[in-house]
Amino acid sequence: MTSIEAKSGFCFGVIKAIQKAEEELQKGRQLYCLGDIVHNEQEVERLATMGLITINYEQFTQLHNVKVLLRAHGEPPSTYEIAQRNNIEIIDASCPVVRHLQERIRNTYNSAKPDAQIVIYGTKGHAEVIGLAGQTDNKAIIIEGENDLDKLDYNRDIYLYSQTTKSVDTFRRIVEQIEHKMQDAHFEWHDTICRQVANRTKELRDFAHQHDVIIFVGGKKSSNAKVLFAQCKSANEHSYFVSDITELTTDIQQACHDKRVGICGATSTPLWLMQQIAEKID
Ligand code: SF4
Structure with a gap:
């Protein structure tokens, strides 16, 4: 049997991004997507047969006067700057949850002490993490797990955030360890793991x-x-x-x-x- x-299947952020892509493709217009629209090769292939052209960052910087869809993972500010320079029309399918997280990180970066550490628990090189770190002019410290905790200076303020798809259990253990190690500085953590x-x-x-x-x-x-x-x-x-x-x-x-x-x-x-x-x- x-x-x-x-409840398995696409989360609402991915559903929305795919719907946006399908709507554009049905209009018969050429549409590029910056990176795989979803981390699923079969779905990427299905949309490719409908006409979606997946490009990497280098190809993106070379394009002019086209339409490019930004997927649910979100993008750093530099992507929007390139689009503006190259007259690229952006179809922004960044997930609202990720966009909100980007704003929070940007606000912290702009308001924290200059020597504060913005820490993101996430996977290095992951598209969402690139977008999050971009909110801090790439000054955020990325930690992939408890083994990376020696990268932090416990005498300086720490603001901890998480990539939306990480494990809640590991995040909690990271918080406990930082609390334990903190010296005379401020520590603030935000569980930003997506509830989906x-x-x-x-x-x-x-x-x-x-x-x-x-x-x-x-x-x-x-x-x-x-x-x-x-x-x-x-x-x-x-x-x-x-x-x-x-x-x-x-x-x-x-x-x-x-x-x-x-x-x-x-x-x-x-x-x-x-x-x-x-x-x-x-
Ligand atoms: S933040 Fe949540 S809803 Fe949005 S794309 Fe990620 S998993 Fe999906």
């Missing part, structure tokens, strides 16, 4: 417990997929990560045989992809 977890992600943790763990085998469907580049898969795996050791139907190996299919199989995914996993996997297993 196979079932797809009810954080609230998923318990639901997914329950779902993983209720099934014999879990097939987690997610893109290899998706940080949200990594976090959520880790939760499934810790709740049910018979959890497998696949990106598409071709990764459903004979071993995995055998493990699913005559079992209660649960299929779930990240906020970047399209429902149609999970349905494909379910059909193959049934």
